Amino acid sequence: MKSAVIVFPGSNCDRDVAVALERASGVAPAMVWHRETALPPVDFIVLPGGFSYGDYLRGGAIAARSPIMRDVESRARAGTPVLGICNGFQVLTEVGLLPGILMRNAGLKFICRDVHIAVADNGTVFTGAYTKDQVLRIPVAHNEGNYFADDDTLDALESTGRIAFRYTTPDGTVCDAGNPNGSARSIAGIYSESRTVMGLMPHPERVVDPAHGGTDGANMFAGLVEALAG
């Protein structure tokens, strides 16, 4: 599986996700600087976490208008799977590849800790190696992770199986106590209508090695390699 990681000024999880991808696939991803205008031929694209452009204006807003994003958007619309993690999720909503927006956390604090999320739908290349309702322990690190969309959009996401992950308590219960940032309907990650674009706030690339203190993110990358290699 050939992959590309887009690097913006202020990205800081680009190396982490590159290591996770190389471990899973055996191939180092192409690191593509935001000023480039075309991606190499790849099977998979990642928008990594970080603070692109210092979160000026809104998280992900400036990155979404950077030169490389035109090609990312056209590849995504042509069916190449695209994963946006944390700041990458914010970029995907600002580009319009995913609906809604990530607002300031309801508690107004930056949240940096492990959370629990449950797999709400596993019928995609991103989540096929997990089981439905499986509970994962994965770190979050964000100030704007409070997912918001209007009720019609939320209803549509729910009724078409496009909610990828929900925040839960450690036993997998979806409730306010398990929702760290006030996200609508406890949403931690969503899919596009085509189910080939996913954005999520938690950081699976930070839990792929026992030395990380957890390995619940490893199956996302293993599953992608299994689905896309060939």
Next chain:
Amino acid sequence: MLKSGVLDPQGKAIGHALESLGFDGVGEVRQGKVIELELDASDSRAAEAQVDQMCQRLLANTVIENFTIDIEE
């Protein structure tokens, strides 16, 4: 500005701070941002049309934000 109906926790925190400073009678507080632009435009209508496009495409996120435009010559 955030659209009405969108929860504004920052506005709420500002309201609480005003209360603790002793300002009474403060109702709902909502906050937003102001962006000042210098434009080379032929007239104010052209400028407004251009800024409207800028707001739609970058300056505001219309999922949650409204915007208003003031032109000064």
